[in-house]
Amino acid sequence: MLAVKTLKDSLNIFRRSIWLMGNQFEISVVAKDELCAEEQIAHAINEINRVEKLLSAFNSNITDINRNAGIQAVKVNPEIFWLIDRALQISELTYGAFDITYLSVDAQSASSLKNTKTLTQSNYQSVMLDAKAMTVFLKQDGMRISFAANSKGYAADRAKYILQLQGISSGVINAGGDLLTWGLQPDDQPWTVAAADLNCITLLMLI
Missing domain, CATH: 1.10.3980.10 (ApbE-like superfamily)
Structure with missing residues (x-):
């Protein structure tokens, strides 16, 4: 668990990266207590694992x-x-x-x-x-x-729902590049997402 410290009301951004559904997931939550954040993220991970089994072709x-x-x-x-x-x-x-x-x-x-x-x-x-x-x-x-096209997105939605039920009012779920955010950062600023330079992408495609 990695905690990024902030100065407002002792709120921190706690992040955890884990390999799920064949992709790298990163779950970030805004909370005051690291132990509580770890427990809540664990519940979100359990939900993602449940969705993976639910939508598996072997279900x-x-x-x-x-x-x-x-x-x-x-x-x-x-x-x-x-x-x-x-x-x-x-x-x-x-x-x-x-x-x-x-x-x-x-x-x-x-x-x-x-x-x-x-x-x-x-x-x-x-x-x-x-x-x-x-x-x-x-x-x-x-x-x-097959739910291969939308399973990650649904898993992220469900993980967000579980976190919100536990009182997490702000966070980010990066499901292998599929991003889901809610709430604000500890400094009351919106979450920001960086985008690659489209000109660079075009150039690489041409090369």
């Missing part, structure tokens, strides 16, 4: 959904259902640019795929949700869903 709900693609609807827990529902809403808003579905063509499903038109139909619009029964159905055989 029983997600495995069952993928295994039963084109066969039958699968009952899932409310959190998974809500996440899929929200992902489909974003897919609709982005005209399919964001899509948690993909097609896995294996030896068994390949025989049922008649042509490339079938491939293009396997997208977010082929995910059927039943809110009353709390079920998810992938219409196309060989379809899969």
Whole structure:
């Protein structure tokens, strides 16, 4: 734990870096007591680990959904259902640019795929949700869903929520480059985020 000392009301910024979800996370909180900050950050880390297991392709709900693609609807827990529902809403808003579905063509499903038109139909619009029964159905055989694109962001949101429940009114979560901030620094200034020089980036891309 690294504490960056400040002079206002004995408030400090406590930071911890840790490898989570295959990425380097850095969690920073504004607090007075280092021991308390460490405990609160530990709770946030536990929540991130929970989300990683929840959204893993090996989670029983997600495995069952993928295994039963084109066969039958699968009952899932409310959190998974809500996440899929929200992902489909974003897919609709982005005209399919964001899509948690993909097609896995294996030896068994390949025989049922008649042509490339079938491939293009396997997208977010082929995910059927039943809110009353709390079920998810992938219409196309060989379809899969994955939360790889949004799992880090959701984990950061959940970690922030846990910290706020514990009374942390200000902090920063850097989830492998995905930044989430809330509140103010101890000197009442907004959190600042440095951005790379776009001209340098363009030059490096050209090189």
